[in-house]
Amino acid sequence: AGAGRIGCSNCEISRPKQPWQATDGCIYLIRELMETCSQEDSTMPPLTDELLLPLLRKVADVCRGSHYPPAEDLRATLWRNLPGMMEAVGKQRCKQLYLEVFMDSLMRNIESRSASAISIHAAGTCAYELSQLIGPNIFRGRIYDDFQREALDRVLRERQLEEQGQPVSQGTQFSPFEPPGLLDNLDNPFSHKMSPGLPVEMLNHHPGVD
Numbered sequence: 001a002g003a004g005r006i007g008c009s010n011c012e013i014s015r016p017k018q019p020w021q022a023t024d025g026c027i028y029l030i031r032e033l034m035e036t037c038s039q040e041d042s043t044m045p046p047l048t049d050e051l052l053l054p055l056l057r058k059v060a061d062v063c064r065g066s067h068y069p070p071a072e073d074l075r076a077t078l079w080r081n082l083p084g085m086m087e088a089v090g091k092q093r094c095k096q097l098y099l100e101v102f103m104d105s106l107m108r109n110i111e112s113r114s115a116s117a118i119s120i121h122a123a124g125t126c127a128y129e130l131s132q133l134i135g136p137n138i139f140r141g142r143i144y145d146d147f148q149r150e151a152l153d154r155v156l157r158e159r160q161l162e163e164q165g166q167p168v169s170q171g172t173q174f175s176p177f178e179p180p181g182l183l184d185n186l187d188n189p190f191s192h193k194m195s196p197g198l199p200v201e202m203l204n205h206h207p208g209v210d
Contacts (some may be wrong), residue, residue, distance in 0.1 A: 020070045023062055024077050030055065031081040034088035052089070053097055060101050072116040075109060078118070079126035080101075084131055095134050102144055111151040127152060128159035 034052070037044045063078045082102060086094040109115055109123040131139035136156065143149050161167070164175055 018070075020068060020074050023059075024074055027059065027074075027077050027081050029090075030059070031084050034085050038088040038090075049093065049097060052103075056085070056098060057101055058104060064105050072119040075105070076116075076119040076122040079106065079109070079122040082106075082126050083129035083133065086130060091134055094130075095138065099134070099139075099142060100132070107143060107145070107148040107152065110155055111148055124155040125159060129153055131156060 032049060036042055037046050039096060059078065063071075063075050086098060089098060106123055106127060109119055110127060112120065127139070140152060143152060
């Protein structure tokens with residue numbers, strides 16, 4: 001049974017590791033190494049800036065690319081691990097050296113209209129955690145684009161509400177399977193014109209749509 005099927009449970013099937021998959025694993029490895037070396041009882045010395053800064057610059061450059069399909073997943077992995085990395089290097093080193101390495105890519109991801117919803121959400125959570133680490137005003141002061149500042153302010157408000165257990169405005173509904181914003185207009189009777197990719201049959205069965 002199941003002959004010819006290819007899946008995670010089929011141990012006879014293997015394929016070469018893709019470069020992006022190796023990079024994804026390296027991001028987790030770098031975070032674990034940074035956190036382990038920064039502990040007081042660690043037998044390994046803390047990683048120096050001479051070693052760590054060039055390494056993280058290479059990580060940022062690789063994750064900036066968009067010419068391969070899993071690029072969004074790789075960026076999401078980076079944003080999930082970056083706060084732990086910055087906590088390991090400490091507040092001062094983060095502000096002085098490391099924040100600027102990732103700041104541009106992070107904010108571009110947050111304000112993007114074409115990025116996946118998963119990477120946008122991961123970037124927003126990362127920005128919130130980094131702002132808590134170094135201070136919201138300091139974090140915001142590193143942003144010089146007005147549109148990016150507005151995007152950051154929106155994200156920080158949403159994450160603060162989530163931390164407080166309060167409902168977040170549904171102006172932008174999150175779906176990891178659809179482009180951002182596709183689900184935003186379901187309650188609008190003209191949403192089949194505003195969201196041409198959404199089947200009319202689905203709209204006709206949605207509460208509030210005639």
